[in-house]
Amino acid sequence: MDLDSFLQHGRWLHVCVDMQRMFREKTPWQAAWMPSILPNIVDIVTRHAENTVFTRFIPPQRADDACGAWREYYEHWHQMTRAEIDPDLLELVPELKVFSFPDKVFDKNNYSAWRATKFRDYVRNHDPAAIVLTGGETDICVLFTALEAIDRGYRTIIISDAVYSSVDETHDSTINFYTKRFTNQILTISTKEFNRQAPTSGR
Template sequence: MSNWVHLCIDMQRLFAEDTPWHVAWMKEVSPQVVALAERHPEATIFTRFVPPRKAEDMTGMWRAYYEKWGMMTRDNLDMALIDLVPALRALTPPARIFDKMTYSPWVSGELHSILVKEGVDTVVLTGGETDVCVLAAALGAIDLGYRVVLLKDAVCSGADDTHDASLELLGDRFSVQLRLMTADQFLSSLPSGLHLD
């Protein structure tokens, strides 16, 4: 079997609750995400998108981004909202948390370094949003040479059209490096091994 990790992207209260960044679909995909994380918490890494304290702490277009979303900076936000949704938070440890300040979890190199040391060759993606942070995680993993399995019923977005377009893009244009599966298909593949060919 491949040495895989479940990389669950940004399943946080920040997006699950009534905030300007609320993703209504998150509650629909949560059962599939929880099912995988509960079955294999030791193989799960939860990312958290952590805003800066204030817009001025960022450079370039990230500063402009947080000037637009000033209410979502840490100076103006209930810090508890940065945490994972409770059902997933309960799985840490053994599940791990990896904080990031950009869409992609790969920018700092730290996550890749950890996975290389652990001999991981396959990244199984869940979480949100399909067309932003999940997309960035998928493309970064592809660039770094990982096999990517994206669980299409365990990712969510606030925009149906771009969610669908992202799944189509990833499934069609990156079919050698990325496989779309359902959570049930992935879970049922584990006892006999994960085959991506």
């Protein structure tokens, strides 16, 4: 993939996936090393705020409100339903919330960002050639969003030191999966390399 052709001309969209308090703070879904990659995401967002949007994973009110296998999922994780969780934990972490605006935050109740109608409309209207992904989890929501981006024809860039998982082994294997199986469609690069090649858009 020719990175310069996408980044130098600004035809890309940075999708920061599910950087929410419920994944950083002490909950059943806490990802212990999410804070370690947060500074890299803040760096990217600070430099490229105009090209950045955010997603939030929003559980149902109760398990009974979910459909199919999701109902059993939330019966197991009932503490994370909106009936039980502190609603403030659904918010973006404060370091990123300061960059967010209502028209750039998209709520979803599935793994892929593309399940959110408003997100699809935003991408269609802005017509990027490439999708840049950060956030979490590497092996769940980032994975589903990346695969659907590929299916929709977008070149996809994973910032390898700006994604996190709660399981080290599957994080590592998924990064390897991105690198080895999608050589013409996914590019995995570091925050430093990305910022070096993408012109700063400002806030």
